[in-house]
Structure formats: structure tokens, C-alpha cells
Amino acid sequence: MLSLSACPDAILINVWHHLLGDLHTFIAFAQTCRRLRHLSEQDDNIWRSACFVSGFGRPLRRGNAPARDMPYRRLARSIVSHGAVCEIRSCIKANACFADHHSRWAYTRTRPLHPDHPLDFHPLYFYLHFSQSYGATSQSRMQGQPHTPTPSPSPSPTPPAIHDSISILLTQLPTFPESRYAQYGPLCAHPNASCAFATFPPVDRLEFENGQGDVFMVVENPEGCTVLDVNRALAELIPFDDQHLEFALAHYQELAFTSGLSLPQFADAVFRDRGFLDDHEYPFLQHIVAHF
Numbered sequence: 001m002l003s004l005s006a007c008p009d010a011i012l013i014n015v016w017h018h019l020l021g022d023l024h025t026f027i028a029f030a031q032t033c034r035r036l037r038h039l040s041e042q043d044d045n046i047w048r049s050a051c052f053v054s055g056f057g058r059p060l061r062r063g064n065a066p067a068r069d070m071p072y073r074r075l076a077r078s079i080v081s082h083g084a085v086c087e088i089r090s091c092i093k094a095n096a097c098f099a100d101h102h103s104r105w106a107y108t109r110t111r112p113l114h115p116d117h118p119l120d121f122h123p124l125y126f127y128l129h130f131s132q133s134y135g136a137t138s139q140s141r142m143q144g145q146p147h148t149p150t151p152s153p154s155p156s157p158t159p160p161a162i163h164d165s166i167s168i169l170l171t172q173l174p175t176f177p178e179s180r181y182a183q184y185g186p187l188c189a190h191p192n193a194s195c196a197f198a199t200f201p202p203v204d205r206l207e208f209e210n211g212q213g214d215v216f217m218v219v220e221n222p223e224g225c226t227v228l229d230v231n232r233a234l235a236e237l238i239p240f241d242d243q244h245l246e247f248a249l250a251h252y253q254e255l256a257f258t259s260g261l262s263l264p265q266f267a268d269a270v271f272r273d274r275g276f277l278d279d280h281e282y283p284f285l286q287h288i289v290a291h292f
């Protein structure tokens, strides 16, 4: 009987291709024997394919320096190991909608943007960036610029006309489970949600228009725009003004108090946790520590 270690490379890679779409099994197979591990470490493209078919891309790191990108092999392992410990269902199942789409349309690569090509936006795009109570009674909400992603997502729900900068800010802030905000952030602590493609099919460029039809935000990732790519582009639009600064200050103070730390001690602690890409910057925190 032929053992795995005696199989030609072509046969092993062929077996691997049959496992695309199941990242957990894909990794388990790569660890079956030393030869498979060696083979898998030689070629990051097979890991890229495994991630892509599973619905995951690789968000660009801050500074857009490709040499600093995390290998897909490590990314795949981060996603699988995070899925085993994360308690947020929408993160663990972040690729479920991709799998559903992919079963009907076998897209295997990123699509270029085409204005007439219908796109579905990932549900996390709406969940993370638009509060349900926005525009209702909350006095703490900011007035944002109306915006619409193009091409229009269809048949996804129509995006709200006004984006909620406080919800976006919350995705950048640290939170504890006991936090009364019960929020999701920082998003970069959740590789599964972060790496999910922002759209189906995945595209390498997204343009967002305001109510006047002017493009106010462009998101690009040659390997496919992810939820984190879009989230970070939106976060760049948060104004550095008193209202957002005070909101962030109150948030940090509450978390510091909950932790039994002073604000500088709390800042030291969170500065060390920069997310799975090790590049997160906590909004306003340096300014707050320096001035309050």
C-alpha cells in the first residue's frame, strides 16, 4: 500500500485541491506527515487558494507594505484557531454567506470592478457600521455623510442613507465582554470577521458615493477587498473633533475603571494588543494619554 510520504507531489496537491473550501481539514491534512508539511510550506499560493475558496482574503496592513504581509499559511491557521475560541457567532460563521454563494457560482478569483456587475455586500458591512438605533433618539450620534457603495449591492438590503461614525469608531475601540456597549470591536482582534470578503463576488476595488453621486471613499486590495479593508477606510473618515474625542475618552475611562487601572496603565496594556496583523492603532488614545 502506497503511503502518503511516498506519493508524488502532483497526487498530494491533487488531494489537497479536493479539500479546498474546508480550511480546518486542509490544515489537518498539511500536518499529517513531515513531507506534507514541507510541501505546504514551500508554496503559499495553495494556502491562498484554500483561504479564497473558504471566503477569506488577506486585508492590507497599515502602510500598504506587501513585504510585511502575513503569509496565507499563517493567516489560515489564525482563522481556524480563532474560530475555536471566539464566542461571536457572526465572526465564527463569517464565511457562511460566501460558502452559500460559492456553492451556486464557483468563483475562484477576484473580479475586477464593473459598474454593471451586481455585488452582494457581506452582512457584517451593515452590522458593523450602521447602528439600528441610528437616527432615532440617541443624542450621542454624529451626523454623517450620506453614502452608497457602488456598484449597488443587489439583492442585499439597501444601505442606510447616512453612515454612523460612532458605530464605526466602536469597531476600532477595545471592549470587554462585560462592557455595557456589548460591541464587536476592535474588529482587528477577530481574523475571521476581518478577513471575510466584503463582497460577493470578491472585487479588488470598491468606490463609495455620497448622496450627490460623488465618490468619497475608495477601497483597494488586489487580492480582494475584505471587511477589515472597508472598515479601516471608513475609520479614516472619522473626524478628529470634540464629540468623537469625548466619546472615545469616556469609553477608555470606563474600561480603565472596570480593569482597576489608571488611564495611562490601561493605555500601556492595550497598546501591546494590536490585533492579528499587529498594526492596529487605537483612535485618540495617544492624544488622550498625552493631554488628559
Ligand SMILES: [Zn+2]
Binding pocket: 082, 086, 087, 088, 091, 092, 189, 190, 191, 192, 193
Ligand atoms: Zn471573533
